[in-house]
Amino acid sequence: MYEVHGPLTPVTPEAVPESARGARALITLGGHRTDGAMMDALPELGLIACYGTGFEGVDLEAAAARGIMVTHAKDANATSVAEFAMGLVIAASRDMGKGERLVRAGDWASRRIDRMPLVPGLAGRRIGIYGLGAIGMKVATRAAAFEMEVGYHGRAAREGVGFAYHPTLLGLAAWCDVLVVAVRANAETRHAVGREVLAALGKDGVLVNVARGLVVDEAALIEALEGGVIAAAGLDVFEHEPEVPERLRALPNAVLTPHMAAFTLSAQRAQAQVMLDALAAFFAGERPGNVVPAVG
Missing domain, CATH: 3.40.50.720 (NAD(P)-binding Rossmann-like Domain)
Structure with missing residues (x-):
């Protein structure tokens, strides 16, 4: 069981509530901007879990500099x-x-x-x-x-x-x-x-x-x-x-078409399971199997 804060609307550092500043994991979509400012708004962050396969919005250098792991859905969809x-x-x-x-x-x-x-x-x-x-x-x-x-x-x-x-x-x-x-x-x-x-x-x-x-x-x-x-x-x-x-x-x-290629039951279930497995591994002190290679 996890204590969940959100969703963030809009997805900006300013939208992070004070109650979420102790969050250790951030679940996001790869297209959302997740830069150093967002990471600094969540100072206890250790994991950024991208629900889909993409992670283009995540500043990987900023994450590596802060010791934050980034995961994605790999080939789930x-x-x-x-x-x-x-x-x-x-x-x-x-x-x-x-x-x-x-x-x-x-x-x-x-x-x-x-x-x-x-x-x-x-x-x-x-x-x-x-x-x-x-x-x-x-x-x-x-x-x-x-x-x-x-x-x-x-x-x-x-x-x-x-x-x-x-x-x-x-x-x-x-x-x-x-x-x-x-x-x-x-x-x-x-x-x-x-x-x-x-x-x-x-x-x-x-x-x-x-x-x-x-x-x-x-x-x-x-x-x-x-x-x-x-x-x-x-x-x-x-x-x-x-x-x-x-x-x-x-x-x-x-x-x-409206970005719907992955909208099948099988793909969404697989993506959700990959993300849940990453969260479970992270909170157990283990390295998830779908970590994006660090840069910087």
């Missing part, structure tokens, strides 16, 4: 996110959104279905995965089952992986027809998918993002979709959630 990513690949590539809108608007009766624009299928096409971690690998195996040729880019080639490694993201984008973003968000990957990468993906290319919105330059993506630089996009994450630009919402060639 990888299966759910990967299957959702493939759903976006299919929806964006096969114009499912346009077809659904046609039916809902009652236009099918006055328009022969064969007048829907023809699009390439998935079989035989190339899918590039940016970030071949737990999620990226599961996307790769699912894409292979769709008879797609799989390539990937990351910081280094992975041993024992039967997929083609591309040493640069730009090279991967130029090679593939569908680019799936599954890389971890950090300062290094911020806006990694920008105008140059989108131009390399090309006018028939499709972008799918199930990582974090900040990895994609959203303004550049909107321009690319409006101008036909790429064909379509499937997005479950956005740069300034929950705000989604009106120009992006208005685009018929964008499939948009």
